[in-house]
Each structure stands twice: as C-alpha cells, then as structure tokens.
Amino acid sequence: xxxxxxxxxxxxxxxxxxxxxxxxxxxxxTGTRFLKEIRDNKKIMGLKCPGCSxxxxxxxxxxxxxxxxxxxxxxxxxxxSLTSYTVxxxxxxxxxKEPPYAYGVIQMDGADTGLAHFLGEVDLDKIKIGMRLEPxxxxxxxxxILDIDYFKPSS
Amino acid sequence: MSTDQKQEQEFIQxxxxxxxxxxxxxxxxxKFANGLKxxxxxxxxxxxxxxxxxxxxxxxxxxxxxxxxxxDQGQRGRLVSAFKINFPMFDPRTRELQSWETPLVAVELExxxxxxxxxxxxxxSKLKTGMLLxxxxxxxxxxxxxxxxxLHWKPxxx
Numbered sequence: 001x002x003x004x005x006x007x008x009x010x011x012x013x014x015x016x017x018x019x020x021x022x023x024x025x026x027x028x029x030t031g032t033r034f035l036k037e038i039r040d041n042k043k044i045m046g047l048k049c050p051g052c053s054x055x056x057x058x059x060x061x062x063x064x065x066x067x068x069x070x071x072x073x074x075x076x077x078x079x080x081s082l083t084s085y086t087v088x089x090x091x092x093x094x095x096x097k098e099p100p101y102a103y104g105v106i107q108m109d110g111a112d113t114g115l116a117h118f119l120g121e122v123d124l125d126k127i128k129i130g131m132r133l134e135p136x137x138x139x140x141x142x143x144x145i146l147d148i149d150y151f152k153p154s155s
Numbered sequence: 156m157s158t159d160q161k162q163e164q165e166f167i168q169x170x171x172x173x174x175x176x177x178x179x180x181x182x183x184x185x186k187f188a189n190g191l192k193x194x195x196x197x198x199x200x201x202x203x204x205x206x207x208x209x210x211x212x213x214x215x216x217x218x219x220x221x222x223x224x225x226x227d228q229g230q231r232g233r234l235v236s237a238f239k240i241n242f243p244m245f246d247p248r249t250r251e252l253q254s255w256e257t258p259l260v261a262v263e264l265e266x267x268x269x270x271x272x273x274x275x276x277x278x279x280s281k282l283k284t285g286m287l288l289x290x291x292x293x294x295x296x297x298x299x300x301x302x303x304x305x306l307h308w309k310p311x312x313x
Contacts, residue, residue, distance in 0.1 A: 005227055008197060010186040013300050016178050023171040032167045094173065143167045 030061045033073070038148060039141040046111050048072040054112035058145075078135045079154055080108035080115075087124050096146070100124055106133050106151050120150030181300075186225060187211045188300030194292050196228040196305075198268035207268035228266030231289050231311070235261040237274060237282040260308055262288055273307040287311050 027035060030047065037043040047059035051066030055074050063070055085104040088095070102124055105114035119127060120136060134154035141147035181188050187210060190197040198207035199222035201215035207226055208215070215222055237260045244253045260274040260282070275291065276282055288308040298304040 005195070008186055008190045008193065008195060008225070011189060013181045013185040013188040014178055015181055015188075015301070016176065019173075019175045019177060021171065021173045021175070023173075024168055025171065026166055026168040028166070029164075032165060035167050036165070093176075144169065 028061070030059050032143075034059050035143045035145065035147070038137070038145075039143045042137045042141075044076045044078045044108065044115075044135065044148075046074045046076055046108075048074050055110055056113050057108055057111040057115050058113075074110065076108045076110050078108065080106045080111070080133055080151075082119075082127070082129055082131045082133055083107045083114050084129065085119060085127050087127070102127060104133070104151060117145070117148060118150040119152075121152035183213050184211055190227075191302075191304040192295075192298045192300045194295065194298075194304075196230075196264060196266075196268075196270070196290070197225045198228050198264075198266060200224040200226045200267075205267070207264075207266055209264075209268040209270045226266050226268075228264035228268050230265075231287060232262035232264035232269075232308075234282060234284055234286045234288055235263050235269060236284070237261075237279055239279055257307070258282065260288065262308055272302075272305055275307045275309045282310075287313050 034045055037045045044057065045059065046055040046057035047070040048055045049063035049066055049068065049070050050072065051063055051068045054063065054065070056063070056070065057076060059070070061069060083105045085102055087100055087102045089100045091099055097118065102119040102122070103116060104119045104127070105116050107114045119133070132154045133151040136149045136152050138147050138149045187197050196209070197211065198209045199211035199213075200207050201218055201220065201222050202224065203215065203218040203220055206215065206217070207228065208222070209228070211222070211225070213221060237258045239258050240255050243255055245251065256277050258274045258277065258279050259271060261269055261271055263269045274282065274288070287310070289311045291306045291309050292298070293304050293306055
C-alpha cells in the first residue's frame with residue numbers, strides 16, 4: 001500500500017489561526033462604584049482595609065494581605081507620585097494609543113497601592129520616578145478607567 | 156435591599172471583542188499536514204509495538220521510544236463508533252455553526268491508526284460498527300493541511 005506512493009515532504013508547515021473572543025466582563029460592585037465616581041464626580045476613590053489600614057487604589061473587595069472585606073471608602077485628591085513607568089515604542093493590534101506613549105504606575109497621596117495609567121503632556125525622555133502627577137479627565141465619560149485620559153505632571 | 160433597589164443598581168460591564176491571529180509551526184507534525192494537502196493520511200509508527208498514531212507524535216506514549224517511521228494509512232477504514240451531538244456548536248476557528256445533523260465517527264484506518272471525522276450518512280441507525288468507510292476530500296486547491304481537509308467519511312459497499 002505505502003511502498004509505491006511518492007514520499008511526502010517534511011517541509012515545516014506554519015498554521016495560521018484566528019482566535020475569536022468576545023468576553024463580557026463585569027466590574028462588580030466595587031469596580032462599579034470606583035468607575036461611577038470617576039464618571040459622575042471626577043473623584044478617585046479607594047478602599048481602606050480595617051486590618052492593616054492600607055488604602056487600595058484601584059479598590060478591591062478584599063485586602064490581599066489580611067483577607068478581610070474592605071468597606072471604608074476613602075476619597076483621594078488624585079494627585080500622586082510616579083513609582084514606575086515604561087515607554088511603548090512599537091505597534092500591535094488592540095493597543096489603546098499610537099506609539100510612542102508611556103504607561104506609569106501612580107501611587108496617589110493617601111493610597112498604599114499603585115494605579116497603572118497613561119502619562120501625558122510629558123516629554124517621554126524626561127519622565128522621572130518620583131515625579132508629581134495629577135489626573136486629566138475626559139469631557140465625555142462613560143464609566144471606564146479611560147475616563148481618566150492620562151496623568152500629567154503637576155507643579 | 157429590596158428587589159426593586161437591586162434592579163436599579165447599576166453594574167458597569169464592558170466587552171472585549173478580539174480577533175487574535177496566531178501563527179505556529181506544526182513542527183514534527185508538518186509531514187502529516189503535507190500529506191493531507193496531497194490527499195494522504197500519514198501516521199507515525201512505534202518501532203516496538205507497531206502502533207500507528209494520528210495525530211502523529213514523536214514518542215510512543217507506551218514505550219517512550221522515538222517514532223521515526225511514517226506509514227501511509229490508505230483511504231479507507233472501519234467504523235469504530237459514531238455519535239451525534241444534539242445541540243448547536245460553533246467551530247472556534249471560523250465561528251460558523253457546525254451542523255449537528257452530521258454524526259461524528261471514529262475510524263480505524265487500513266494502516267492501523269484511528270482518527271475522528273464527520274460522516275456523510277446522517278441516519279445513525281444505518282451506521283454499524285465495523286462497516287467500511289472512505290475518506291472524501293476537499294478539492295486539492297482548497298486543502299490547507301488541516302484535519303478538515305477530509306470533508307467526511309462515506310460508507311462504501313463491500
């Protein structure tokens with residue numbers, strides 16, 4: 001059966017697959033409260049742990065250290081310091097902005113955790129860890145973390 | 156909280172529609188894909204037990220030795236089992252609704268390996284274990300070296 005058939009090539013084959021996904025993600029009660037305050041009041045809120053007193057921004061339902069439920073909401077000024085950053089200089093599908101742009105982790109005054117967001121109105125070569133930042137809100141807000149357009153250097 | 160208040164409470168949710176293009180090498184299985192493009196089914200054969208494996212694999216799962224021999228499995232095989240799925244399913248590659256009229260069959264090929272496929276006979280009462288089936292291929296120019304290059308398995312008279 002197999003002896004008279006021609007040899008099959010073992011030339012490598014590249015398979016091309018497009019994976020389609022359409023996830024619907026709920027932000028839950030905690031995430032909704034956080035996003036609604038940004039959308040409706042331009043306020044950034046955190047949750048304070050009754051155990052270790054750390055303030056979590058973005059908020060989460062339970063403290064990851066103490067495993068207790070957090071219920072005390074704390075309003076923050078939105079101003080904070082840059083703890084880490086990266087500059088994106090390449091393009092990929094589904095990137096939210098045209099490169100080059102910068103992501104930063106901003107630890108807000110009164111918060112103990114960092115919020116990742118874009119950095120704007122800043123020379124990408126002059127970003128410094130520890131620089132002071134403040135949020136710039138979009139005019140049209142729809143209940144998304146992108147209702148904060150970016151964080152810009154503050155005086 | 157009353158039911159009415161619960162209904163009024165807003166929950167923010169958002170959608171992530173994504174189409175992620177993947178490219179990956181089939182590696183050792185490339186020869187199997189090249190065979191499908193030419194309308195041939197190849198399997199790897201264990202040098203110890205002689206068992207043929209589809210999809211092909213480098214190492215025999217029972218004897219842990221390298222399988223270097225490729226064996227042509229022919230175009231025909233015997234029906235091992237058949238079943239129908241009685242609810243709609245989507246093909247994740249194309250997002251097209253798969254027909255749930257079509258039975259799925261496991262076929263033991265002439266070369267000894269087994270593989271799955273669709274069956275052209277829609278009436279499962281006419282499918283009998285051990286009956287002879289033949290591969291019906293996609294036109295050669297449409298084949299992509301994938302499992303669905305075999306459109307279905309057709310019962311043949313003996």
